[in-house]
Amino acid sequence: MATIDKPLLQRQTVTAMVAEYIAARIIGGDYPGxxxxxxxxxxxxxxxxxxxxxxxxxxxxxxxxxxxxxHRGAVVSELSADDAxxxxxxxxLLEPFLVEKAIGHVTDxxxxxxxxxxxxxxxxxxxxxxxxxxSRLNWAFHTALLEPSxxxxxxxxxxxxxxxxxxxxxxxxxxxxARAKALQEHRELFEAYRRKDIxxxxxxxxxxxxxxxxxxxxxxxxxETAA
Amino acid sequence: MATIDKPLLQRQTVTAMVAEYIAARIIGGDYPGxxxxxxxxxxxxxxxxxxxxxxxxxxxxxxxxxxxxxHRGAVVSELSADDAxxxxxxxxLLEPFLVEKAIGHVTDxxxxxxxxxxxxxxxxxxxxxxxxxxSRLNWAFHTALLEPSxxxxxxxxxxxxxxxxxxxxxxxxxxxxARAKALQEHRELFEAYRRKDIxxxxxxxxxxxxxxxxxxxxxxxxxETAA
DNA sequence: TATTGTATGATTGGATCCAATCATACAATA
DNA sequence: TATTGTATGATTGGATCCAATCATACAATA
Numbered sequence: 001m002a003t004i005d006k007p008l009l010q011r012q013t014v015t016a017m018v019a020e021y022i023a024a025r026i027i028g029g030d031y032p033g034x035x036x037x038x039x040x041x042x043x044x045x046x047x048x049x050x051x052x053x054x055x056x057x058x059x060x061x062x063x064x065x066x067x068x069x070x071h072r073g074a075v076v077s078e079l080s081a082d083d084a085x086x087x088x089x090x091x092x093l094l095e096p097f098l099v100e101k102a103i104g105h106v107t108d109x110x111x112x113x114x115x116x117x118x119x120x121x122x123x124x125x126x127x128x129x130x131x132x133x134x135s136r137l138n139w140a141f142h143t144a145l146l147e148p149s150x151x152x153x154x155x156x157x158x159x160x161x162x163x164x165x166x167x168x169x170x171x172x173x174x175x176x177x178a179r180a181k182a183l184q185e186h187r188e189l190f191e192a193y194r195r196k197d198i199x200x201x202x203x204x205x206x207x208x209x210x211x212x213x214x215x216x217x218x219x220x221x222x223x224e225t226a227a
Numbered sequence: 228m229a230t231i232d233k234p235l236l237q238r239q240t241v242t243a244m245v246a247e248y249i250a251a252r253i254i255g256g257d258y259p260g261x262x263x264x265x266x267x268x269x270x271x272x273x274x275x276x277x278x279x280x281x282x283x284x285x286x287x288x289x290x291x292x293x294x295x296x297x298h299r300g301a302v303v304s305e306l307s308a309d310d311a312x313x314x315x316x317x318x319x320l321l322e323p324f325l326v327e328k329a330i331g332h333v334t335d336x337x338x339x340x341x342x343x344x345x346x347x348x349x350x351x352x353x354x355x356x357x358x359x360x361x362s363r364l365n366w367a368f369h370t371a372l373l374e375p376s377x378x379x380x381x382x383x384x385x386x387x388x389x390x391x392x393x394x395x396x397x398x399x400x401x402x403x404x405a406r407a408k409a410l411q412e413h414r415e416l417f418e419a420y421r422r423k424d425i426x427x428x429x430x431x432x433x434x435x436x437x438x439x440x441x442x443x444x445x446x447x448x449x450x451e452t453a454a
Numbered sequence: 455t456a457t458t459g460t461a462t463g464a465t466t467g468g469a470t471c472c473a474a475t476c477a478t479a480c481a482a483t484a
Numbered sequence: 485t486a487t488t489g490t491a492t493g494a495t496t497g498g499a500t501c502c503a504a505t506c507a508t509a510c511a512a513t514a
Contacts, residue, residue: 011297049469055285062289064380070240071475071496086380093320153291153313157384240497276499298466298505
């Protein structure tokens, strides 16, 4: 498979588990923008010391989920229309580029993995799985599309962007409708990808991201002017 | 000024100082790719405990300067032609885009700041300042060009890329020649930028990055096939 | 001789504790 | 009454210490 080998079993440190926990709370909206994250509160909640909490917060800062100020602690980063544009424009540059490179290197095994990933998302929507699982499968599909590009550095950037993008997607008023549209677009993307139609795949991916961004930004603009 | 306000005085934590120290050692080539960074060794060297060293290493991992494996510590990430392509292609996507957005928002004050930044680089080259300072001024110019885009998220990505790009630039066989070329290109970039010629500035910036990337990649390819 | 098991020191991950900083309320002063 | 100074609890940053894991050398076994 033309993808990056990842370790088959990787031990989870307490730091990694805490990072996942806090990230899930932020992405899920339990901790909204501006929310102060107290190290001691998280530590007590999870039954660990403050050290892994602090180390987790440093990682989340790198992902743009929190902002840390010296001696003042971590605050969940604020969402805004401007930030969404910043974020989705970066995705609009990187993802179509990576998908073009990916198609150049893709193997049949990769394509099988992508199809499997697409079907898993489809099945999860049909079952009405919870938003967290649906998000995970959505990003897994995007990752599977881009992974054969063999660009681990750019992939790491894109992965970080997904975490923040997820926060915006979860804000959508009509998530079911958005997901149905996304799934249909995933099917079209996969068809073009399977044919190795580079230009068409890139075009569809650009539209896929731009449409979602457009929805989110206009919704945010409405709420921002209302406020 | 249409740029992001940064705090006038920000306290340095020990963690931040350690991160700067290790980053400088990696970028300067003292710690080459594959070098094991021992927490205790750095701690002893700087007269601090291992806690800030570990936290610094986490930040450097996010920047792609080190790779951390659970219970095995941090290793300086390896440089390669493939990685250089990955890195410089990402810059080639993001920077020209950001410079276009920047010109759209730029103020006279910004332009004055950019000119000052360009002249500082020029003067440092004329004085024969050490590579570390020359690098800092080079990136400061690039940052000044892009900053008026008001895209803090994309800017953070680009800043992280600069750290790794610097490792490659320091490898160049003829740094003086490369810097003279870069300076000349900076002048042309600045002229187009000042005229607010968006297309020409983007074109020049693309060429500026692509030329440097081309040099570095072909040099790496030569040494990789030689080995 | 090649492979597997075991012991030991080195190293990392995490808990606990102390010092420094921050936020807040309240007192003092003009 | 508005501003400045001071005291106190809350919180973070960092040092020290302990437990878990890893790497290595060496012994045991087929």
